[in-house]
Amino acid sequence: MTVAPSASTRPRVRSPSGGRRRDRVWRVGVFLACALPLLTLAAWTVTGDLGVNPIETIVRHLGDWALRLLVLTLALTPLRHLTGSTRWVRHRRMVGLWAFAYAVLHVSAYAVLDVGLHGPTLIDDLTKRPYIMVGMGALLTLIPLAVTSTQGMVRRLGGRAWRRLHRLVYLAGILAATHYLMMVKADITDPMVYIFLLVVLLGARVTRWLTGRPV
Amino acid sequence: APLPPARPSALSTAEDPNSFKQITTYNNFYEFGTGKDDPAHAAKALVTDPWTVRVDGACAKPGTLDAGTLTTRSDLEERIYRLRCVEAWSMVVPWVGIPLSTVLSRFEPTGDARYVAFETLHDPRQMPGQRSRVLDWPYREGLRLDEALHPLTILAVGLYGRVMPNQNGAPVRLVVPWKYGFKSIKSIVRITFTPDEPPTSWNQSAAHEYGFYANVNPTVDHPRWSQARERRIGEWGRRDTLMFNGYAEQVASLYAGMDLRKRF
Numbered sequence: 001m002t003v004a005p006s007a008s009t010r011p012r013v014r015s016p017s018g019g020r021r022r023d024r025v026w027r028v029g030v031f032l033a034c035a036l037p038l039l040t041l042a043a044w045t046v047t048g049d050l051g052v053n054p055i056e057t058i059v060r061h062l063g064d065w066a067l068r069l070l071v072l073t074l075a076l077t078p079l080r081h082l083t084g085s086t087r088w089v090r091h092r093r094m095v096g097l098w099a100f101a102y103a104v105l106h107v108s109a110y111a112v113l114d115v116g117l118h119g120p121t122l123i124d125d126l127t128k129r130p131y132i133m134v135g136m137g138a139l140l141t142l143i144p145l146a147v148t149s150t151q152g153m154v155r156r157l158g159g160r161a162w163r164r165l166h167r168l169v170y171l172a173g174i175l176a177a178t179h180y181l182m183m184v185k186a187d188i189t190d191p192m193v194y195i196f197l198l199v200v201l202l203g204a205r206v207t208r209w210l211t212g213r214p215v
Numbered sequence: 216a217p218l219p220p221a222r223p224s225a226l227s228t229a230e231d232p233n234s235f236k237q238i239t240t241y242n243n244f245y246e247f248g249t250g251k252d253d254p255a256h257a258a259k260a261l262v263t264d265p266w267t268v269r270v271d272g273a274c275a276k277p278g279t280l281d282a283g284t285l286t287t288r289s290d291l292e293e294r295i296y297r298l299r300c301v302e303a304w305s306m307v308v309p310w311v312g313i314p315l316s317t318v319l320s321r322f323e324p325t326g327d328a329r330y331v332a333f334e335t336l337h338d339p340r341q342m343p344g345q346r347s348r349v350l351d352w353p354y355r356e357g358l359r360l361d362e363a364l365h366p367l368t369i370l371a372v373g374l375y376g377r378v379m380p381n382q383n384g385a386p387v388r389l390v391v392p393w394k395y396g397f398k399s400i401k402s403i404v405r406i407t408f409t410p411d412e413p414p415t416s417w418n419q420s421a422a423h424e425y426g427f428y429a430n431v432n433p434t435v436d437h438p439r440w441s442q443a444r445e446r447r448i449g450e451w452g453r454r455d456t457l458m459f460n461g462y463a464e465q466v467a468s469l470y471a472g473m474d475l476r477k478r479f
Contacts, residue, residue, distance in 0.1 A: 051252070052241035052448055053304060116452055124441055131439055183439070185302075186420055187249040187349045 023090065030091045034098035037065040038105075055113045062106035067176050069099035071197050074173055078204040093149055096169070100146045103139050103176075135179035141172040170205075173198050218286055218373045221311045226367060227295035228461070233306040235375050237448050242382045243300065244401060245349055246335065246342035253344070254382035261341050261402070263379075263386040272332070272407035275323035280406075282386040286372045288313060293376070294369055294390070299431045299460045301395035301417075305445045310390050312371035316364040319406070324360065328408035331363040332356075333389060333400045350416050356400035357413035357427065358391065359469075367392055367465055370403075393462040395429045426479040430470070431460035435479050 041061055044050045050057045073096040079088040115121045125132045145166055147153070154162045177198055181191035232238075240255045247257035266282035291311050299305045319331070337353035339345040345352045362368065371390045372379055379385040384401025391398050397417050407413070417425035424438055433443045433456040444453040459466050 052237045053251070053446070055446065055451070056304075113451070114446075118444070118453070121441055121444065124436075128436075129439055185249075186245070187347070189347075 026087070026091070027094065030094055034069060034095060037061065037102070055109070059106060059109045059114055062102050062109055063180070066099055066102035066106050067180060067194055069095055069102060070169075070173050070176055071194060071201070073099055074169065074198070074201045078201055081204070081208065097146060097149060100142045103142055107136070107139055131179055131182035134175050134182060138172050138175035138179055141168050141175060145169055145172070170202055173202075216378045218311055218376055218378060219289065219291060221291040221293040221373075221376065224292045224294050226465075227293065227309075228297060228307065230295070230297065230307045232295055232309045232375075233448055238306060238308055238374060239380045239382055241306075241448060243302075243396065244344075244382055244384070246344045246352075246354065246402070247382065248344045249349060257343055258381035258385075261381045261385065263381065263402075266386045266404075268387065268403055268406060270319075270322045270406045272409055273325045273327040274408045275325060276321070278322060280318065280387075282372070285313070285318075285370065285387060286378060290317070291372070292369075294371075294392075296367075296390060296392040297460050298390075298392065298396055298399075299445060299456065301397055301425065301429070301437060301442075303437075303440060303442065303445050303456075304448055305456075305460075306448045309375055310369065310371040311373035311376060312369040312390065314366055315368045315370050315389065316366070318370055319363065322408075324408045327410045329360055330409045330412055331358050331360060332405075332407040332409050332413035333358075333403050334405040334407075335400055336402050336404045350420055353404075354400060354416045355414055355419075356389065356398055357409075357415050358398070359412075360408075361469055362391065365466065365469070367462060393431060393459040393466045395425075395431060397425070398429050428470075428475075428478050430466075430475065430479070431456065431458070432475055432479065433458060435476055 041058060044057070045054075073092055076088040076092045076095065080086055111117060111122060115125070126136060127133075145168055148157060148162065148165060157165065177191060177194040180194060181188060184191055241251045242254040243251065244254040244258065247254040264283055268280040268282060269277075270280055271277040290313055292313060293309055293311055295307060295309045297305060298308050333356045335354040336342065337345065339352075358368070369390050371384070371388050372386060374380070374383060379388065384399075387403050388401040389399045389403065398415075412427055415425075415427055417429075418427055431442075436442050442456055445456045446453050457463070
């Protein structure tokens with residue numbers, strides 16, 4: 001069986017500067033795409049299209065996109081393996097940081113807009129409501145990953161330790177999808193879609209690991 | 216379509232009603248989808264005329280109730296009620312209807328009738344939400360007979376002086392203002408007097424979360440969220456939830472001596 005050469009060893013057809021320019025265009029494009037749900041929310045706020053229960057719309061929208069981008073982050077490495085192209089993982093950090101940003105905004109909207117920073121309710125929620133505790137666990141899991149996302153931190157920790165630490169993102173994904181599943185009342189279709197995607201994406205890693213290839 | 220003029224009622228709250236748009240675009244009616252905005256679209260095709268409600272069980276004169284004749288009655292009342300959803304949001308709705316007791320007495324419930332069971336239409340062709348088994352269809356609800364005969368309990372056939380919009384439970388629905396919204400069953404096709412507590416849909420779906428009584432109670436939390444406060448639709452902050460949704464004076468005596476923590 002022949003293995004496709006990895007992108008770093010494959011001879012480049014384009015000139016390096018042209019590749020860099022294209023890289024930059026892609027980066028800006030991915031940034032804007034990730035910002036779009038936030039801009040949409042801002043537009044709805046201005047046009048009064050947040051619906052009958054605006055706070056619910058805001059909190060749900062931010063949570064949906066935190067989960068979607070988290071799943072997308074987890075899809076980029078398998079996509080590299082599937083396509084043999086490294087272009088996917090070049091955007092992993094940015095998409096992951098956007099997922100974190102949406103998670104922070106989601107929790108802030110819940111605490112400030114929904115609960116109105118009402119202390120007793122927040123304490124109750126954080127100590128008695130399993131779905132909120134699991135969701136908070138997902139956010140806490142993402143914090144060290146966001147903090148160590150810079151090149152400097154990769155160097156300081158060393159590649160191996162950094163990679164090991166960042167496997168926490170699997171846990172964050174599982175916690176976030178579980179949080180959603182625990183929250184819904186009766187119709188579990190949507191959370192099950194995320195859980196299915198996570199099973200596929202984490203399963204791909206397990207399969208690679210079992211067959212002795214680097215994850 | 217407009218309804219005949221409805222008499223004002225002393226049982227109405229003086230609070231400002233929510234807008235017609237709010238009341239008709241934010242609905243929990245799983246027969247038409249689980250999204251709050253689904254029923255406003257998906258319920259358009261529901262055929263509500265002709266519509267009959269079968270009344271049977273422990274009564275001397277079982278029979279049927281024609282929903283069309285309910286809307287032409289001269290004794291329709293406007294009842295402006297608070298509606299508190301178990302999900303911790305609330306509205307104020309100007310219902311039009313008649314006391315359930317007025318309707319039920321005609322069927323002469325017997326001494327065996329201790330509860331009243333209600334059923335919603337089961338027709339997946341008209342109710343697309345019933346194609347998925349989110350709940351065990353048809354939707355079922357029930358009341359103790361004394362709750363059913365309480366003057367606050369009405370059969371509603373409209374709101375804001377108009378015929379009931381489909382997404383709000385046309386042509387005829389129950390309104391029990393001191394209980395969480397899911398007790399107020401919509402689009403009723405059957406009412407049965409029973410000697411025993413009837414099975415109810417949300418209780419069957421998750422018994423630890425939704426009890427048979429489902430009285431609005433700020434001191435008994437839902438397992439997944441607090442019931443102490445609520446968001447009135449249209450307001451940004453939360454307000455305190457009132458015992459029995461503010462109807463304690465009228466209904467607290469129905470539950471004297473009952474442990475409301477156990478029988479939630």
